[in-house]
Amino acid sequence: MSEMTRKRNPKAPRQTLPVLAPEERIKSSAEVALGFELEQALIEARRCLDCKNPTCVDACPLHIDIKAFIRPMVEGDFGAAFEVLAEQTPFPGVCGRVCQHELFCEKVCLLGKKLEPVAIGSLERFVADYNLQTQPCLNAPNLKPQGPKIALVGSGPACLIAANDLVRNGYRATVFEALHELGGVLAYGIPNFRLPRAILNREIERLQKMGVEFVTDFIVGKTATLEELFEEGYEAVFVGTGAGLPHFMGIPGENLIGVYTANEFLTRINLMHANEFPAVDTPVRVGKHVVVIGGGNSAMDAARWGRRFGSETTILFRRGRAELRARIEEIEHAEEEGVHFEFLAAPVRLFGDETGAVREMECIRMKLGEPDDSGRPSPVPIPGSEYRIPVDTVVAAIGQSPNPTLQRATPELIAKRGKIVVDATGQTSIPLVFAGGDVVRGGATVIQAMQDGRNAAKAIHLALTEKREAEAGKSIEGTLALEGRQ
């Protein structure tokens, strides 16, 4: 490589991710965004200014030292870049794909003040993919942790990163997951075409190799109580049970056949692989006309699956395009794939046929009014604007609340409107029980869940260290007292 090409060049255009052609995408569940070509990765890495005070690092909830992993990339040393990255996050492949980086690191990237920000997420992904391609065998060390046992409840991003940080600190971490697969929303919510399972599984496998223990089909609060975990020798617990309790629209006809929550629709497909029926056993009903209600990531995912089943798919959203909450990339991909967006409209009621299957939806047009609690303009129905559309499958993607199972079984675990209450360290109302991620925040993002998991791992380490010191102190006092008596 010549000196010329190695030079940083911030003025080069921001590289765009190559993607599958929309007509190809809707034929399968293959990944849509293909990742940078090697040449693109070099150009993009060389756009980074290597800032003295890199704002990007503070904005990343994991405080990934972004310029440090980009630096070897500038030289084309992607292996070294992986080493730097792997020290800081076990999930570059996952985060590089699903992190809402436009809200975090890329939002404040200094290059973005004048030009377009560095495509940090895509660079992160490139480094992970490069490692996967060049090192097909996992070479993670088994850390053989011998320290205190810590239980992690749930296997979503919050618990996974907490487990990573804990084993790296010598703790024996066990992850208990209610479902038969690991990953939380990453496994049952986010489709393969956005996050291939091979990527997710490899990053989870790395944790396994490092010594994290995983137990599936285990519901804390049902299969065992929190108290029993302590009795069995776990010294601290982190609860990352997520926000999986689906909201309903509360309109007539909601229990008709063909009306799904996004959770059920996506679980049937992503977790149970209903798209492969009858090769697998779990079916799903996707009719000719699919209408998805909502404007977040789940809505985009459900609608894009609708297109992959060959259906005419509409996203019905009660506000405008500017108020959509999904990752920008997913909105664009949905549009490219032919998802029809109907803004400023909401469902009023559903009509079924004699078999109980949904056939028609009555909608009402909305206009935007004063801002509401979320700071977004509130949707106001326009009286008399009702209209009907044909529909065979309805997916309600209008939000979730925290999973209540553990809270129900553990009354001493204080929650407010379903969300587990924690103090500044992430500790709940029960000593040595910490919580984070969606079960504390309500529906948030992957990277915020990871931030909570990382902080909890630190807090657990601190709490147990203090406990040990206090115990050691006591036993010294005890010995002194004994000696005094003699």
Added chain:
Amino acid sequence: MNRILKKRELTPEIAWLEVEAPRIAKHWKPGQFIIIRPDKDSERIPLTLVAGDTTRGSIVMVIQALGKTSRVAVGKQEGEFLADVVGPLGEASAVEKVGQVLCVGGGVGVAELLPVAGAFRAAGNYVTALCGARSAAHIILDAELKQAADEVVWATDDGSTGFHGNVVQFMAAWQASRPALPALAHVIGPIPMMRAAANLTREWGVRTFASLNPVMIDGTGMCGGCRVTVGGKVRFACVEGPEFDAHQVDFDELALRTSAYRPQERQALAEHQCKVGLNS
């Protein structure tokens, strides 16, 4: 992976499986259920916990071969494994001392009745188990029921033994010969049977619980697929049930919702039988 410790074929279609699951055995209560996947690519299907033994660290399930997944489960042999078993799920039966309790079960529901009947009896009630089968050859778990309940009586559709008729007809006839109404009734079985039984006990004015069987996936309250309407309110059967006030349940809706995948179920079963046929 959970090992099958013991298998009994109650009828050619119904299997009794004792499966290793020490944690579930420790925690389960009558009325609760589990979700299993017989194989790695199976559907998740709910099954009632019929018994549990903490010393053997095992639980018992009774499965009727209906569609593909249950058929695969029934075909499992001793020493083989179920890919997944998770539980105990749902709420336990509301067991109280009320006096006379009538437990009504039809088909494989008779097995599901077993723990509930036992619990009511243990709580000091006089328990009558009123059970229905297609014919004398289809009667299951009679000996076990006799241990669980004070009185066990059978109706068969063909009259080959006991009362000639279905269980709900039997309920009416049985009550006619009694001096007093039961204090409480508990019904488990096919939806038409539960609906008819609930209608009858409503006429009697007898408080009745039904154990509902909507289609489930996760069983943890995450998907909403198991929702049922009870007293005009949406309830999740997997976490708030499966038992509800039978007089408040919208059985029509439940019947429609459980038929949602009928065409796919037929297809899956047909392909399965085709494959099994080819292999043998």
